[in-house]
Each structure stands twice: as C-alpha cells, then as structure tokens.
Amino acid sequence: MKNKVTIIGAGMVGSTVAYSLVLQDVVEEIALIDLNEEMVRAQVMDLQHSVPFVGRTDIKVGSYEDCADSNVVVITCGAAQKPGETRLDLVQKNAAIIKGIVPQVFAQNPDAILVMVTNPVDVLTKVAISLFPDKKDHIMGTGTILDSARFRELIGLKMDIDPKSIHAYILGEHGDSEFPVWSTAAIGNMKLGTCNRLSDTDKESIFNEAKNAAYTIIAGKQSTYYAIGAGCTHLIRTIVHNKKSVLPISHLMNGAYGIDDVCLSMPTVVGSNGVEGRLCIELNDQEQKNLQYSAEVLKETFASIV
Numbered sequence: 001m002k003n004k005v006t007i008i009g010a011g012m013v014g015s016t017v018a019y020s021l022v023l024q025d026v027v028e029e030i031a032l033i034d035l036n037e038e039m040v041r042a043q044v045m046d047l048q049h050s051v052p053f054v055g056r057t058d059i060k061v062g063s064y065e066d067c068a069d070s071n072v073v074v075i076t077c078g079a080a081q082k083p084g085e086t087r088l089d090l091v092q093k094n095a096a097i098i099k100g101i102v103p104q105v106f107a108q109n110p111d112a113i114l115v116m117v118t119n120p121v122d123v124l125t126k127v128a129i130s131l132f133p134d135k136k137d138h139i140m141g142t143g144t145i146l147d148s149a150r151f152r153e154l155i156g157l158k159m160d161i162d163p164k165s166i167h168a169y170i171l172g173e174h175g176d177s178e179f180p181v182w183s184t185a186a187i188g189n190m191k192l193g194t195c196n197r198l199s200d201t202d203k204e205s206i207f208n209e210a211k212n213a214a215y216t217i218i219a220g221k222q223s224t225y226y227a228i229g230a231g232c233t234h235l236i237r238t239i240v241h242n243k244k245s246v247l248p249i250s251h252l253m254n255g256a257y258g259i260d261d262v263c264l265s266m267p268t269v270v271g272s273n274g275v276e277g278r279l280c281i282e283l284n285d286q287e288q289k290n291l292q293y294s295a296e297v298l299k300e301t302f303a304s305i306v
Contacts, residue, residue: 008074010032013229015046017232024055072113078090082218090120121142141250147210147211147248155206170248179294246269262295267279
C-alpha cells in the first residue's frame with residue numbers, strides 16, 4: 001500500500017494539513033473530501049500548483065472510496081470554534097457529524113488509522129471509539145500535541161533555548177481543564193526545577209498563555225490552522241513512516257492513574273499500528289489531581305451527548 005492520506009474536511013484546517021504534508025513531502029497521495037464541491041476543487045487546484053516547488057505529491061478531490069487504500073484518515077470537518085465559545089461548546093453538533101462519518105471510513109478500510117482533529121477532540125475521539133471499540137488503538141486525536149508545542153515554544157522564548165531541546169508536556173483535555181507537567185519538564189536531561197530560571201509567576205504566565213492561545217488567535221482571525229496543520233503532519237509522518245515517536249495524543253485510557261473509559265492526552269508511543277504503547281510518567285500529587293479533574297470533565301461532557 002502506498003503512503004496515502006485522506007482528509008475529510010477541506011476548510012482552513014484540512015487544507016493547511018494538506019499543504020503542510022505537501023511542503024514536507026510526507027506522503028505519496030492526498031485525497032480531500034468536502035461537502036462543498038466547488039471549494040474542495042479549488043483547494044485541490046491551489047495545492048496542486050504548489051507541487052512544482054517542493055516534493056512530488058499527488059493531490060485529488062476524493063470520496064470515501066479513497067479511504068480504502070489510505071494509511072491514515074484525518075477528520076477536520078465540523079462546526080468551528082467561534083469567539084467566546086469553548087471547545088466543549090461544539091460537542092452536540094460535531095458529535096452528530098462524526099457519528100455519520102466514522103462508519104463510512106471503516107466500511108471502506110477496516111485497518112485505517114483514524115486521526116481526529118475536530119473539536120472537542122477528546123470527546124469526539126471517544127465518540128468514534130464507542131462506535132468501534134475493537135479499533136481503539138487505531139483511533140486517536142491530536143490531543144495536546146499543539147498545546148505542548150506552544151508550551152515548549154514559550155519556555156524556549158523565556159529561556160532563550162531551542163524549543164526542540166525542551167521536553168515538557170501539557171496533558172489531559174485539549175481545552176480548559178488541561179494542565180502543565182512542570183515536575184518532569186526538562187532541558188536536555190536537566191529538570192527545569194533544578195536550574196531556578198523560571199519563577200512561579202513565570203510558570204503561571206507561560207502555561208496560561210499556552211492554554212489560552214487559541215482564544216487569542218480566534219479573536220484575531222476567526223480560527224487556528226497553521227500550527228495544528230504542522231502538528232497533524234508530524235503525527236501523520238510518525239504513523240506512515242512507523243517512527244515509534246512519543247507524542248501527547250488523545251487516546252482511550254485503560255486504567256492507568258485510576259482512569260478508565262475516557263479519551264485524553266498522555267505520552268503515547270505512535271507507529272504504523274496507531275497506539276503502540278503508553279508511558280506511565282511520574283506525576284506529583286497536584287498533577288494527578290489535575291488529571292483526575294480533566295478526566296471527570298470529559299466524562300461528563302461525553303455523557304451529555306444526545
């Protein structure tokens with residue numbers, strides 16, 4: 001099977017994921033699906049015109065039949081978050097959309113790796129798994145990949161260090177109940193807590209800026225898409241090239257930390273088979289409480305879906 005990705009939803013997020021894949025020459029073929037036929041044709045044409053400047057990627061207007069020979073299917077469609085809305089405010093309308101899409105994907109390709117980007121990503125990942133529980137390791141959400149990247153970028157700016165050399169996570173919900181894991185945050189192999197370069201005020205400011213970044217961006221330009229496009233591309237590369245990378249993706253918890261039957265982000269080994277392993281990192285008492293709280297918020301939200 002060739003390295004192929006089908007993206008369902010050709011709006012700003014879906015098209016930016018496709019553009020990022022093209023620029024980084026990650027896959028051989030991309031199929032874009034959208035209900036707006038005129039828009040998706042225009043997106044594909046525009047993307048095709050970028051190919052001569054970069055690597056060779058075939059791009060096409062797709063249908064659900066394209067899922068049949070796709071390694072990865074990415075879902076980005078649904079109602080977008082508006083100024084003043086939380087991600088969880090989107091749950092009812094987007095859950096209904098996802099319930100209609102996921103069976104069509106697996107009808108075409110039972111072995112596809114499904115990547116959920118649509119918000120609220122944790123709840124919708126759980127919706128997809130509730131429809132196909134035997135595929136729980138093939139279904140994941142982008143989770144706090146972006147939040148953690150923002151977190152590392154802000155720490156790097158404050159400390160004047162390349163964020164790629166900073167190892168730090170934001171975990172739990174991709175949303176208001178997420179939390180930073182300062183206890184294990186490190187530069188190289190040196191824990192941040194041992195260097196006394198960040199005050200408690202600095203830490204609070206960095207986390208709040210990372211957590212609330214989406215609200216700031218949405219207020220200024222209606223949606224976020226560049227960074228999630230890059231983050232989703234990083235995840236797709238990890239899957240199609242079997243990188244076995246550790247990423248904070250949203251996946252079904254199976255009893256670790258006393259949490260079960262809810263999707264949220266914890267460090268996870270990702271490869272060509274989807275979720276291939278789970279890290280059990282040491283959390284301090286407050287971080288464990290934060291994780292439990294985040295799980296309860298997501299469980300209550302999932303239970304509210306009608």
